[in-house]
Amino acid sequence: MDANRNRVREISIARTIERLRKNNIEAAYLPSGQDVVPMLRSILDEGCTIALGGSATLAETGVLKLVRSDLYHLIDRYEPNLDPHELHQRLIDAFSADVFLTSVNAITEHGELYCVDGTSNRVSAMLFGPKRVIVIAGWQKIVPTLRDAIDRVKHIAAPANAMRLEKDTPCVKTGHCIAPYCDDHHLMAIPTGACDNGICSNMVVMGRQAKKGRLSVLIVGEQLGY
Known part of the structure; x- marks a missing residue:
């Protein structure tokens, strides 16, 4: 990356x-995706119980391999051949x-986290339940404002995740949301009935946390996930 562009990125991350x-959210910068596993090894207690939210980033950084080791007790939502009841129970156990x-x-420069979910087990656990939540995100998910976060989901995150999940949604065909622009009428959602098979059911903004230190964010200096 050009040195000047890299400096702009560094300022935004800082x-x-x-x-x-x-906002009472612990945060740290890791230069490379290869730094994620060593960081987690240093902060996770051996034998602790770990649960996962659906995330391409966890696979890309080697986190899935780490938490499936004998060092931890994993509530594995990705275990092969789980029937719907077993999967649901593991999401509850999380x-x-x-x-x-x-x-x-997305992460805004105002210090907010923005999440859009379908079944919403991810955002539910982020908001309440687990003793600690650790978010791992590539630097490209940083955006200036909440409006930019919404647009990022509409043009990048939602279409890519719908493709990954093999969903039959308009965004799979067009590469962007059926309501591609954030406006005052549909700030965080889409027009009623416009996307019956969509994966964007609930939109959550996480701002200042009541419990300091429960939520941590590791920002990685590489493009990771969607």
């Missing part, structure tokens, strides 16, 4: 980390986990 901390690992759709 500003975001500062404001996350002011609320009692010591640590919930996940990513996020």
Whole structure:
């Protein structure tokens, strides 16, 4: 990356980390995706119970391999051949986990996390239940404002995740949301009935946290996930 562009990125990351901390959210910067596993090894207690939110970032950084080791007790939502009842129970069990690992759709420079979910087990656990939540996100998910976060989901995160999940949605065909622009009438959603098979059911903004230190964000200096 050009040195000047890299400096702009560094300033944005530093500003975001500062404001996350002011919102009672622990935050740190990791230069590379290869730094994620060593960082987690240093902060996770051996034998702790870990649950996961759906995330391409966790797979890309080697986190899934780490938490499936004998060092931890994993509530594994990805175990092969789970029937719907078993999967549902594991998503419920996640609320009692010591640590919930996940990513996020966008982070604003104001120190907010923005998440859009379908079944919403991810955002539910981020908001309440697990003793600690650790968010791992590539630097490209940082955006200036909440409006930019919404647009990022509409043009990048939602279409890519719908493709990953093999959904038959308009965004899979067009590469962007059927309501591609954030406006005052449909700020965080889409027109009623416009996307019956969509994965964007609930939109959550996480701002200042009541319990300092429960929520941590690791910003990685690489593009990761969607």
